[in-house]
Amino acid sequence: MLALPSETKVLIVGAGPSGLMMAAQLLRYGIQPLIIDGKQGPTNHSKALAVQARSLEIYRQMGIVEGALTDxxxxxxxxxxxxGKHTADLLLGKAGEGGTKYPYILMYPQNKNERLLLDFLTLKCCTVYWNTTLTEIKQLKNGAQAQLQNNGNNYQVNCEWIIGADGAHSVVRKQLGIAFVGDTYQHKFYLADIKLDKGFDDNLVHLFMAKRGFAGFFLMPENSSYRIVGNLPPDISEEEVQLSDVMPHLRSIVGSDLAITNVNWFTVYKLHHRMAEKFNDQRCFLIGDAAHIHSPVGGQGMNTGLQDAYNLAWKLAGVINGQLMPVVLNSYGAERIPVAKDLLNSTDKVFNIVISQSWLSNTLKQFVLPIALKFLWGKKQFRKRFFKRVSQIGINYRESNINLHLSAGTVIKAGDRMPYLPVYDEKKQQYTDIHTWCSKPGFTLITLGDVKEGYLFTLAKWITQNYPTDFNFFHMPRSEKNAIVFDTFEVRAGERRAIIVRPDMHIGYINDIIDIELMNNYLHQIAKFV
Incomplete structure (x- = not known):
């Protein structure tokens, strides 16, 4: 093993998806973190499967999305x-069409996500110190001391900041004394990664619900391969149980025989729904499963952890690089805790309906659910709302105090994710999209409408003189080719908009006038620029 450094700006504890994303985002801003993990190396198990559209947008911004799409x-x-009877097809393609470049859920296992992020770290010469555990944290006025252990040897590392990405049993969270509030689901569950002799003839997730329980067949990238998740029958002991023991129960729920040719992984486990009472304490922060765990409904867990890191990293990098005031870090918990609470509540409700075997629940599922699903899925607006929620593109931070809405527009507001819109780049004379404009690290100023060339030069000069690094500027004049952008932001003929997009592609500022003094006040008073 390489010798552990005695000092680091940021210590990241945990090299799962959240910790690796945190490291990758910091590297984009020139900060080399120290990342450790108690495991011997990257996981070989598939674990989480679903990568949502919002996560793919982040991967695209990082320049690594093609690797995920290919595999x-x-x-x-x-x-x-x-x-055992077909009830409804819930197709996502049209539901997400136009809202994102990725109107689907990508089945891409956690171990592959980790490899993708590890490759990004390797290219940036950032090493993961495996087989290394955190044993103690001591917080200081301007940093923290971390006691680490590797192969029986003890090390002390002086850190400015510590990120707990070390999962549900987080040592960081326990060292900080932060309560992990919630409960454990009563039922026990099994998970099996299998290959069928003959798979389903489609690219759908297959969900089966019956009086005795449920089973879900989730696509895996390999042909005829699936992840099965189901409830363990109460008459089967979880000790030394094998897939063959649950096959009679599984067949009764599916209503047909299953020819399984290979079992790559089988495990029995309990599910929990818990959340940390706060996401930071002085110089330490919690992300991912260290901050919140919940049921697997909707494939939200890993994606939420990735977004935790994405939200925190640019703020922490700005503080470390002397560009943002430390108080901006308070917005991490203020923005992400409501997201986690909403996620826990919604997944808990749906999951309890799915796993309940009560007479009332079975009656509702048999007679009411089929009618409700067909009726609701027939509504275009319901499908769009459903996709926005599942894909996480609908998450907003409108209530955050680091955003400022000074526009008469009511559809898109400060705090919203920057919508995915096609753009005709007048300067390059080619089509692109507005997310590409926001792909570089840092804030992005986008002005819409007819603006005199002299004032555009003044804007560019103001940015160069006052924000020389990590601040990007684009102007879009009104044209038929870009009508969709003006319509989306409710910019009528003769009107203008000034939009400042945060590094995480959420809108920080919208104003109906393009005024340097007002934008400068926002950046210093609200966004906390130094």
């Missing part, structure tokens, strides 16, 4: 079966 498999929706 993953898009799930085009879900087929719901009740008591």
């Amino acid at each position: 993953g498999k898009p799930a085009e929706g879900a087929e719901v079966n009740l008591q």
Whole structure:
């Protein structure tokens, strides 16, 4: 093993998806973190499967999305079966069309996500110190001391900041004395990564619900390969249980025989729904499963952890690089805790409906659910709302105090994710999209409308003189080719907009006038620029 450094700006504890994303984002801003993990190396198990559209947008911004798309498999929706009979098809393609470049759920296992991020770290010469555990944290006025252990040897590392990305049993969270509030689901569950002799003839997730329980067949990238998740029958002991023991129960729920040719992984486990009472304490922060764990409904867990890191990293990097005031870090918990609470509540409700075997629940699932699903999925607006929620592109920070809305527009507001819109770049004379304009590290100023060339030069000069690094500027004059952008932001003829997009592609500022003094006040008073 390489010798551990005695000092670091940022210590990241945990090299799962959240910790690796945190490291990768810091590297984009020139900060070399120290990342450790108690495991011997990257996981070989598939674990989390679903990568949502919002995560793919982040990967695209990082320049690594093609690796995921090449090795993953898009799930085009879900087929719901009740008591062995087909009930409804919930297709995602049209539901997400126009809202994102990725209107589907990509089935791309956690171990592959980790490899993708590890490759990014390797290219930036950032090493993961495996087989290294945190044993103690001592917080100081301007940093922290971390006691680490590797192969029986003890090390002390002086840190400015510590990120706890070390999972549900987080040592960082326990060292900080932060409560992990919640409960454990009563039922026990099994997970099996299998290959069928003959797979389903589609690219759908197949969900089966019956009186005795449920089973979900989730696509995996390999042909005829699936992840099965189901409830363990109460008459089967979890000790030394094998897939063969649950096959009679599984067949009764599916309503047909299953020819499984290979079992790559089988495990039995309990599910929890818990959340840390706060996401930071002085110089330490919690992200991912260290901050919140919940049911696997909707494939939200890993994606939420990736977004935790994405939200925190640019703020922490700005503080370390002397560009942002430390108080901006308070917005991490203020923005992400409501997201985690909403996620826990919604997944808990849906999961309890799915796993409940009560008479009332079974009656509702048999007679009411089929009618409700067909009716609701027939509504275009419901499908769009559903996709926005599942894909996480609908998450907003409108209530955050680091955003400022000074526009009469009501559809898109400060705090919203920057919508995915096609753009005709007048300067390059080619089509692109507005997310590409926001792909570089840092803030992005986008002005819309007819603006005199002299004032555009003044804007560029103001940015160069006052924000020489990590601040990007684009102007879009009104044209037929870009009508969709003006319509989306409700910019009528003769009107203008000034939009400042945060590094995480959420809108920080919208104003109906393009005024340097007002933008400068926002950046210093609200966004906390130094």
